[in-house]
Amino acid sequence: MTHHELTVKSIVYGRKRFLKRWPALLEVSELTKSYHEVRGVKNLSFQVESGTALGLLGPNGAGKTTTIRLLMGFMKPDLGSASIWGLDCWRDRAELKEITGYLPGELHFMEQFTGQEFLDLIEGMHGAPQTIRKKQRDLLRALELDPKQRIRKMSKGMKQKLGIIAALMLDAPVLILDEPSSGLDPLMQKTFIELILEEKKREKTIFMSSHHFAEIERTCERVGMIRDGELLAIQDITLLKQKERQTFDIEVSGEEDAELLRQSGLTLYPLDQLKFTIQVTGEQELLWKTLAQIRVRRFQQGSLELEEAFMHYYHSSLRGDNT
Structure with a gap:
């Protein structure tokens, strides 16, 4: 042998x-x-x-x-x-x-x-x-x-x-x-x-x-x-998804809270008068500072699909701006 x-x-x-x-x-x-x-x-x-x-x-x-x-x-x-x-x-x-x-x-x-x-x-x-x-x-x-x-x-x-x-x-x-x-x-x-x-x-x-x-x-x-x-x-798949764009669904308590959210500088997608989807890329410091100032009824992190994370990473590398 x-x-x-x-x-x-x-x-x-x-x-x-x-x-x-x-x-x-x-x-x-x-x-x-x-x-x-x-x-x-x-x-x-x-x-x-x-x-x-x-x-x-x-x-x-x-x-x-x-x-x-x-x-x-x-x-x-x-x-x-x-x-x-x-x-x-x-x-x-x-x-x-x-x-x-x-x-x-x-x-x-x-x-x-x-x-x-x-x-x-x-x-x-x-x-x-x-x-x-x-x-x-x-x-x-x-x-x-x-x-x-x-x-x-x-x-x-x-x-x-x-x-x-x-x-x-x-x-x-x-x-x-x-x-x-x-x-x-x-x-x-x-x-x-x-x-x-x-x-x-x-x-x-x-x-x-x-x-x-x-x-x-x-x-x-x-x-x-x-x-x-x-x-x-x-x-790491989990880290890749965390590193790229993340979405959060939020419902605030009143119109005053909604207006503070609109003026925060966050990227918002209105769902109705008091409900929004927030999109965050990279650091989340502004998100948490804003949430500390408003009354929140419901807050849920959306799941980022691997396909979305991959395409964002892939195209950013083509532009040469991915680290």
Whole structure:
């Protein structure tokens, strides 16, 4: 048995011991990949710890899929490095497949197979332990997929479910998912989110790209924002939302209070004579000074959607006024 084979077995079967050695389970350092005509990625650096999920947001062509292909060892980086559980993503790419559940952004199946035949093939490639078969059944039930149908007759959503099942049923400690809920209806998107939350409870390390802001917001602690192949920032989702514009709904006791609010300098959106929405960007000192001077019947902080926070951060970076 080779050194790498021993390493992989210690990862899979001696997880607690290995975690002590590799606290940063997925680590990227100054990762760079260039193409002649297609934009790549430049100087990417980030980490994902055990039991956490990092989501990558950005427009088409920003570098999300290139990043994932580098992590999966499908391409050799020009500069920098990426490692998962201490395995180099390029040099140890064969061993890496043993500990990684992967869902590509573009699914390509053997169309003549039934869904079950495809899943059986994946099972056989991983030794077909009983735990895989049980998890497969649970996933088929959760995603409401009949695997007896031939893949060529499946809709895009059904094929997406099949890809998700193939990635999750292996019970790999690391999940790398490219646009995982693409093609799913809203009900199945919700089910997918619940499945990912269950995986996190089991200390899985998850890296995923997505166009669905709600999906990232529900499943990830941190979000990376990428544009033109460069990482703008890695932000804690809660802090990102707090840092950007926030809204507050307020109802004051009388017209005198309403007039004081109008004259305060705060950004107001009247709802009726005594009710307003207040929008605050950055520091909230003026808000709290104003509230101390008026009688308030009701005051509630509105939730800032991740999509709004991301778009504000993204466009402010284009203007060069984001710190």
